[in-house]
Structures are given as structure tokens and as C-alpha cells.
Amino acid sequence: MMWPATPRCGRAGLEAALPIFADRAMSKPLYYLEDLHVGQRFKSGTHTLDAAQIKAFAAQYDPQPFHMDEKAAESTSLFKGLAASGWHTAAITMRLMVDGGLPLAGGIIGSGGELSWPVPTRAGDILQVENEVLEITPSRSRPDRGRVIVLARTTNQRGETVQTLRAKLIMPRRSSP
Amino acid sequence: MMWPATPRCGRAGLEAALPIFADRAMSKPLYYLEDLHVGQRFKSGTHTLDAAQIKAFAAQYDPQPFHMDEKAAESTSLFKGLAASGWHTAAITMRLMVDGGLPLAGGIIGSGGELSWPVPTRAGDILQVENEVLEITPSRSRPDRGRVIVLARTTNQRGETVQTLRAKLIMPRRSSP
Numbered sequence: 001m002m003w004p005a006t007p008r009c010g011r012a013g014l015e016a017a018l019p020i021f022a023d024r025a026m027s028k029p030l031y032y033l034e035d036l037h038v039g040q041r042f043k044s045g046t047h048t049l050d051a052a053q054i055k056a057f058a059a060q061y062d063p064q065p066f067h068m069d070e071k072a073a074e075s076t077s078l079f080k081g082l083a084a085s086g087w088h089t090a091a092i093t094m095r096l097m098v099d100g101g102l103p104l105a106g107g108i109i110g111s112g113g114e115l116s117w118p119v120p121t122r123a124g125d126i127l128q129v130e131n132e133v134l135e136i137t138p139s140r141s142r143p144d145r146g147r148v149i150v151l152a153r154t155t156n157q158r159g160e161t162v163q164t165l166r167a168k169l170i171m172p173r174r175s176s177p
Numbered sequence: 178m179m180w181p182a183t184p185r186c187g188r189a190g191l192e193a194a195l196p197i198f199a200d201r202a203m204s205k206p207l208y209y210l211e212d213l214h215v216g217q218r219f220k221s222g223t224h225t226l227d228a229a230q231i232k233a234f235a236a237q238y239d240p241q242p243f244h245m246d247e248k249a250a251e252s253t254s255l256f257k258g259l260a261a262s263g264w265h266t267a268a269i270t271m272r273l274m275v276d277g278g279l280p281l282a283g284g285i286i287g288s289g290g291e292l293s294w295p296v297p298t299r300a301g302d303i304l305q306v307e308n309e310v311l312e313i314t315p316s317r318s319r320p321d322r323g324r325v326i327v328l329a330r331t332t333n334q335r336g337e338t339v340q341t342l343r344a345k346l347i348m349p350r351r352s353s354p
Contacts, residue, residue: 061268063275064284078286078347086287087268091238094264098240107241109255110263112293112341170255 030105032174033146036133044101044129047092049084051123057088083120089127089163090115093154096129102150106172111147113167119160126157134166138173145172207282209351210323213310221278221306224269226261228300234265260297266304266340267292270331273306279327283349288324290344296337303334311343315350322349 051070058067062085065072073082097108121127135149148171154163228247235244239262242249250259274285298304312326325348331340 061272063272066284066286076284085271086289087264087271091264091268094262095238095240107243107253109243110294112263112291114289114291116289117287 040133044096217310221273
């Protein structure tokens with residue numbers, strides 16, 4: 001399901017166990033654990049990457065020649081041209097999720113996950129994230145929360161997958177059972 | 178093994194299949210696939226995190242209240258205080274590895290990995306990374322390279338593990354067999 005016009009449950013923000021994003025809750029439906037089902041999908045907006053962004057991130061967090069300089073990047077047998085740091089792709093993916101790509105009550109709080117970068121991210125790429133709910137597990141010890149596993153697939157404008165992230169998220173339940 | 182005074186092989190940079198970091202190779206020993214063994218360890222320098230860095234990263238890539246504002250963070254049941262974005266911890270970990278924490282010939286090029294954030298990263302934390310070589314697999318199809326799996330454990334000044342990353346890296350062989 002993509003961006004429903006109305007929430008599946010109408011009580012968002014009222015009986016919230018962890019009403020962190022009250023302001024967001026007023027403008028958009030936010031999903032609690034009970035509102036999710038396996039196979040559910042959410043799509044983000046887009047972000048356009050350019051060489052300046054790639055180099056700025058790399059200068060701070062991943063200063064290797066193939067992320068910093070077009071000429072040096074040309075000569076690396078793996079990248080054959082300027083490529084974004086994988087951590088930059090991951091950070092942009094997170095921003096797209098926070099900006100509405102994954103509208104969870106309580107925010108997006110991860111305990112970890114599995115990452116892969118099958119194709120380099122390049123200057124000019126228009127990135128978008130599609131999230132799919134894989135698993136939903138209410139906590140046994142904490143009735144106010146549960147764990148959700150989401151597969152976040154980040155694609156470029158050609159439909160190539162530049163990153164997959166199988167994320168383990170902790171999120172609130174709407175009310176205690 | 179930590180930072181050997183001399184490289185295990187003395188030909189660094191001369192017969193390199195992918196001599197990307199010629200300047201680095203002159204000052205420090207760089208490891209090729211053949212120079213690594215399972216169980217080998219490398220330790221990084223340190224990075225001290227403060228609230229301004231946490232908020233600056235979050236403003237750009239993970240703008241959620243618990244990464245942006247001390248007061249909002251106090252009221253989140255999970256973090257109970259300002260916490261760095263996990264992606265910020267990952268990015269700092271990468272920087273520590275690039276700055277000498279994992280001195281690989283060809284640079285540090287990952288195809289993915291498994292991440293976990295068992296403990297939040299906080300303002301005031303002094304972060305350090307210890308890398309351990311878990312697996313070494315020469316490529317069957319490409320004699321000039323191979324895959325290495327490294328466990329990168331990021332700790333704070335109290336010895337608590339704030340991140341583990343089981344990273345899949347692609348790296349050059351010293352020479353073709």
C-alpha cells in the first residue's frame with residue numbers, strides 16, 4: 001500500500017504509547033505496529049545526487065580517491081568513475097525514509113540490519129526508496145512496543161538497485177494489549 | 178596483529194595490481210590479500226564526538242528529534258537523551274578505518290555487510306574501531322582480487338560496543354598466481 005489518503009486506524013496520536021512526533025501526526029497518518037501488515041509497501045520521495053554532494057560527504061567521512069576526484073576514480077578498476085561512498089547512499093536513504101518514506105509513529109529507530117550495495121551510486125542519480133514490511137513481532141517483555149523488519153530498496157532513475165537494507169526497527173504499539 | 182613496524186611482505190606498492198594509494202603506500206605498510214590471515218587485528222585512532230557534530234549530521238541525513246534536540250530526546254523511552262544517528266556512527270567508523278584503522282592496498286571498498294547498534298552513541302563519546310579478519314577468499318574468476326570479511330567493532334571510552342559491522346570487502350592481490 002502506498003501513502004493511503006486516510007489512516008487504517010483513525011486514532012493516530014491520541015492513544016499513542018510513544019507520541020514523539022505529535023506535529024507530524026497532525027499532518028500525515030503515522031503507522032503503529034498494529035497498523036502494519038507483512039507485504040505492505042511505502043515509497044519515498046526522490047533525491048538528486050551531484051558530484052559536489054558526493055565529494056563533500058567523502059571529504060568528511062570516507063576520503064578515498066574514488067569518492068573524491070573524477071580523475072583518480074577513472075583509474076580504479078572497480079568503480080571506473082566517481083562513485084558515492086556507500087555510507088552516503090545509506091545516509092540519503094535514511095533521509096528519504098525520515099522525510100515520509102516510512103511514516104512510523106515513534107520515528108525510525110533501528111537496531112541494525114543487513115546492507116548491500118550492488119551498483120555504485122553516481123553523480124546525476126535520482127534516488128528513491130521503497131520499503132516493504134517483512135516481519136512484525138510484538139515484544140513479549142514490553143507490551144508498548146515491537147520489532148519490525150523492513151526491506152528498504154534504494155533505486156536510481158534507471159530502476160537499478162543501488163542499495164538494499166534489511167532493517168530491524170523498534171516501534172511503538174498503539175495501545176497495550 | 179596491531180600495526181606492525183614492518184610489513185609482512187616487503188614489496189608493497191611495487192608489484193601492486195591496483196596501486197591506488199601510491200602516496201599512502203610510501204608512508205605506511207599496506208596489506209594485500211596475501212598479507213592477511215584469519216584472526217589478524219587492526220586498531221584505529223580515536224574520534225571524539227560532541228553534540229554539535231551529532232546535530233549537524235542529523236540535520237542533513239536523519240532529522241529526528243532524538244538526534245537533534247536534547248529536550249526532545251529526554252522524553253523518548255528508548256534513548257533517554259541525545260543520541261547520534263546510527264548512520265553517523267557508521268560514517269565515523271568508516272573515517273577511522275580510512276585514516277589508518279584498516280590499511281588495505283586498494284582502499285576500503287565494501288559490497289555490503291551486517292550492522293548492529295547495541296548501545297547508543299552519545300555526545301562526549303571517544304570512538305575507536307578494532308577490525309578483525311574473519312574470512313579471506315581469493316576470487317575464482319578474477320586472479321587480481323579477492324573478498325575479505327572483516328568484523329569492525331566500534332567502542333566508546335568505557336569499552337562498550339556501540340556498533341558492530343561485519344563488512345564484505347573487495348581487495349587486490351599482490352600479484353596474479
